[in-house]
Amino acid sequence: MITHIVLFKLKDRSPESIAATAQVLKDMEGQIDVLRHLEVGTDILHSERSYDIALVTKFDSMDALGEYQVHPVHKKVIEHMTQVRESSFSVDYES
Template sequence: MITHIVLFKLKDRSPESVARTAQVLRNLEGKIEGLLSIDVGTDVLRSERSFDIALTTTFHDLDGLQAYQVHPEHQKVIAHMNEAKDVSYSVDYES
């Protein structure tokens, strides 16, 4: 099992912008074969050091993660995130 986690800090950190962008991520659910689960959470503390959105996805293996990375639906989300994000960090691990 591969878990892919991405943290996003947005340029526009307003509640409306965060909710809109979180929904863009949630809309991936059911659209990409091999994407076993997707969880999108928004930060509740809203401190200066907080990230706005956390994305956690799971895949059977690295091939599933790699297929996800290049899938057209994911590419649309990447385009949106590149416009919306200030910074992002990710980690991918096997369990």
């Protein structure tokens, strides 16, 4: 299994903006066949070094992760995230 984690820091760090963007990510659930697990969490610490949203997804293989990357639903999410994020980091590993 492949775990794909992305952390997002938003331009607008208001609770409303964070909640709306977290919902955009959650809305992928059930829409992408190769997506085996989806978890979205919002930061509760709110420190200077905190990121606002964590996305944790799991896939059966690297090929499945590749399919996810180009899926139309994910591409719409990427468009949204490109507009609202200040920065992001990701990590992918075998789990």
